[in-house]
Amino acid sequence: MDNIQNPFALIYSLSAPFYFILALVIPIIIVYAVIKTIRVYSVLASPIYKKRLLSLSLTFIASMFYVESHFIGAFLDLLYIPYGIDNLFAIVIFMSAYVAVESFLSIARRYDPINSSRYVSMKRALMSLLVFCCTVLGVASLFVGHPVYDSFVMLFGLGFVPFLATIFYILWKVYNKLDYNSKRQIFWTFLIVISFGLSGFVDTIFDIVNFPVYLNMVSIPASFIGLYSIYKVAGHFVETEKERSA
Amino acid sequence: MVEPLGIKKLDEILKGGFPDKAMVLVEGTPGIGKDVLAYHFISEGLKEGDACAYVFAGQTVEEIENEFQAYNLSAHSACWINASGESEERKNEISCDVSELFTVSSAIKEFMQKNRKKEMRVVISILSTMLMSNSPNEVYKQLSSLKNEFKKYKCTVMLLMETGMHDPQVVTAIEQLCDGVIDMKVVEKDWDIQPMLKIKKMRTLPVPLKYFRFAITASGFTVSEEG
Numbered sequence: 001m002d003n004i005q006n007p008f009a010l011i012y013s014l015s016a017p018f019y020f021i022l023a024l025v026i027p028i029i030i031v032y033a034v035i036k037t038i039r040v041y042s043v044l045a046s047p048i049y050k051k052r053l054l055s056l057s058l059t060f061i062a063s064m065f066y067v068e069s070h071f072i073g074a075f076l077d078l079l080y081i082p083y084g085i086d087n088l089f090a091i092v093i094f095m096s097a098y099v100a101v102e103s104f105l106s107i108a109r110r111y112d113p114i115n116s117s118r119y120v121s122m123k124r125a126l127m128s129l130l131v132f133c134c135t136v137l138g139v140a141s142l143f144v145g146h147p148v149y150d151s152f153v154m155l156f157g158l159g160f161v162p163f164l165a166t167i168f169y170i171l172w173k174v175y176n177k178l179d180y181n182s183k184r185q186i187f188w189t190f191l192i193v194i195s196f197g198l199s200g201f202v203d204t205i206f207d208i209v210n211f212p213v214y215l216n217m218v219s220i221p222a223s224f225i226g227l228y229s230i231y232k233v234a235g236h237f238v239e240t241e242k243e244r245s246a
Numbered sequence: 247m248v249e250p251l252g253i254k255k256l257d258e259i260l261k262g263g264f265p266d267k268a269m270v271l272v273e274g275t276p277g278i279g280k281d282v283l284a285y286h287f288i289s290e291g292l293k294e295g296d297a298c299a300y301v302f303a304g305q306t307v308e309e310i311e312n313e314f315q316a317y318n319l320s321a322h323s324a325c326w327i328n329a330s331g332e333s334e335e336r337k338n339e340i341s342c343d344v345s346e347l348f349t350v351s352s353a354i355k356e357f358m359q360k361n362r363k364k365e366m367r368v369v370i371s372i373l374s375t376m377l378m379s380n381s382p383n384e385v386y387k388q389l390s391s392l393k394n395e396f397k398k399y400k401c402t403v404m405l406l407m408e409t410g411m412h413d414p415q416v417v418t419a420i421e422q423l424c425d426g427v428i429d430m431k432v433v434e435k436d437w438d439i440q441p442m443l444k445i446k447k448m449r450t451l452p453v454p455l456k457y458f459r460f461a462i463t464a465s466g467f468t469v470s471e472e473g
Binding site: 112 | 345
């Protein structure tokens with residue numbers, strides 16, 4: 001009865017079909033992204049740009065799997081995702097995001113060779129945070145459902161925030177050294193990671209600090225932003241021109 | 247006189263190759279394979295007995311040599327002009343700094359003076375880097391002055407430039423300065439994605455205003471049928 005009186009709780013209780021539709025759509029998006037990645041990969045020649053494509057694509061696809069696991073979890077009303085599968089996807093997201101940023105640093109080094117050593121130190125700082133986050137997540141997966149799991153999530157937060165901050169710092173520094181398509185890809189890919197990754201993270205924190213379940217509804221607008229970003233990224237893996245101009 | 251690239255179909259389209267002493271701009275989407283076209287240009291030049299120089303930055307000579315080898319091309323005896331601003335110099339390597347354009351010009355002139363009795367080929371793969379590290383006006387002036395030197399020393403030049411990074415006015419000005427322009431892009435139709443190239447202009451040649459499909463495989467750069 002309480003839930004019905006609270007409009008937010010009411011909206012949240014009606015959101016199940018939305019999660020269900022998203023859960024059905026995400027596998028289609030993943031298949032589309034894989035096909036598009038393979039096609040674009042075949043036309044690229046430069047190893048750096050191939051690495052950039054694969055890592056961004058993997059970040060994107062692993063984000064989709066992460067979201068899918070959470071939607072299925074929400075749909076089945078699970079407090080924890082079994083076997084910490086979401087954590088394993090998160091590790092893949094972190095690693096591929098690192099490789100993507102590394103490829104952006106390599107591209108920036110080509111256009112700004114004078115500051116090459118600065119880019120190398122940025123890469124090292126990001127690598128240290130990556131190792132910390134992935135280790136904590138990996139170990140946490142062994143304690144899913146155990147009271148100690150929450151402490152790992154908190155510990156992970158200590159690495160996650162500086163990891164994101166370092167990525168933003170690096171991208172801000174290299175942004176003007178990149179081509180238009182790389183800039184566009186950076187913007188939309190990291191919007192995907194933030195909208196889905198952060199909403200998943202907030203979900204977990206809300207669970208830990210016992211906030212009302214309906215506050216998880218924050219993930220619905222985040223999903224819309226994420227889906228629009230997916231559309232933008234998948235459409236622009238490489239700068240193309242439509243055939244009518246050929 | 248023409249300077250062949252060693253790519254059969256492209257040489258046919260160009261009636262044998264680049265015009266002698268021409269400065270040709272190759273522009274294209276980042277990562278599409280402009281470098282591979284340049285590797286063919288250098289490798290074929292070395293086969294013909296020309297003196298060849300490759301101007302680069304942000305990479306090592308070993309990395310570039312490995313890329314040549316990956317396409318079964320040879321860069322043996324090429325001169326490397328490293329514009330990364332590093333002081334360490336090796337045999338066949340001249341150092342300069344891309345943020346100080348006169349050092350790049352001096353390095354290229356040094357190479358041309360050393361080989362003045364031969365025909366020469368130069369690839370400047372750092373045009374985009376030059377434009378990002380210096381004012382476009384300054385780059386334009388340096389290129390104009392170098393163009394005269396290239397003609398004097400019988401040097402054919404290939405400039406590589408990324409699209410989507412520079413002001414369209416700057417791109418147009420550089421296109422006008424060059425004797426030839428080759429445009430490489432990815433063309434998309436429904437699910438089909440194809441890398442294509444177009445000769446936008448080439449001195450002394452009636453240019454076919456068509457796109458040609460190309461592919462980059464382990465055997466290098468191949469141009470196939472009309473797009």
